[in-house]
Amino acid sequence: MRSVGMSKKQLSSMIRYESLIVVSIGLFLSLAIGGGIGYVICIFLKSSLMGYLNYLGYAMRRLSVFPNLRWSLANEYDIIKYRKEDWEYFEVYLHRQDAFGHLLSNHNMIKQWDFANRDTTHICLQIKNVDEISRKIAEFQNRL
Numbered sequence: 001m002r003s004v005g006m007s008k009k010q011l012s013s014m015i016r017y018e019s020l021i022v023v024s025i026g027l028f029l030s031l032a033i034g035g036g037i038g039y040v041i042c043i044f045l046k047s048s049l050m051g052y053l054n055y056l057g058y059a060m061r062r063l064s065v066f067p068n069l070r071w072s073l074a075n076e077y078d079i080i081k082y083r084k085e086d087w088e089y090f091e092v093y094l095h096r097q098d099a100f101g102h103l104l105s106n107h108n109m110i111k112q113w114d115f116a117n118r119d120t121t122h123i124c125l126q127i128k129n130v131d132e133i134s135r136k137i138a139e140f141q142n143r144l
Contacts, residue, residue: 001014052082052086052090053090053093056090056093056094057093057097060094060097060098064098064099064100064102065100067100069100069102070102070103070104070105070122071094071098071102071103071104071105072105072106072107072124073087073090073091073094073104073105073106073107074087074106074107075107076107076108076109077106077107077108077109077113078108078109078110078111079109079110087106087113088114088117091104091106091117091119091120092119094119095119095121096119103121103122104119104120104121104122105120105121105122105123105124106120106124107124107126108124108125108126109126112125112127112136115136115139115140116139116140120140122140123136123137123140
């Protein structure tokens with residue numbers, strides 16, 4: 001460029017602006033592509049059972065040192081996106097991994113949790129029919 005009449009100042013300015021353009025494009029592409037890939041990975045981990053178990057294991061190890069802790073798997077488990085089999089797996093996982101043996105149950109909105117499950121340690125009910133509560137308690141006591 002100097003041979004065709006460009007001054008040192010013009011050459012320096014051209015290189016600076018070209019570098020700025022190349023860096024800006026690279027930065028934009030890396031943020032867009034890297035952010036998109038990171039977002040997809042996060043969605044996969046959030047929606048996958050394994051991702052949830054990793055989080056559950058971490059939370060369990062951190063919180064289980066408190067002696068007055070009671071595990072309630074979910075507030076209204078039956079309207080959250082996980083299947084009943086997933087909740088049962090979470091319950092077994094928590095019950096068997098909790099070194100301190102804290103109380104464990106699950107809370108419902110519509111469909112009752114199976115309190116006869118051997119990993120459930122107490123009843124957590126939300127029922128309009130008061131007579132149903134006595135029956136559930138009796139069922140739970142019979143399994144003990």
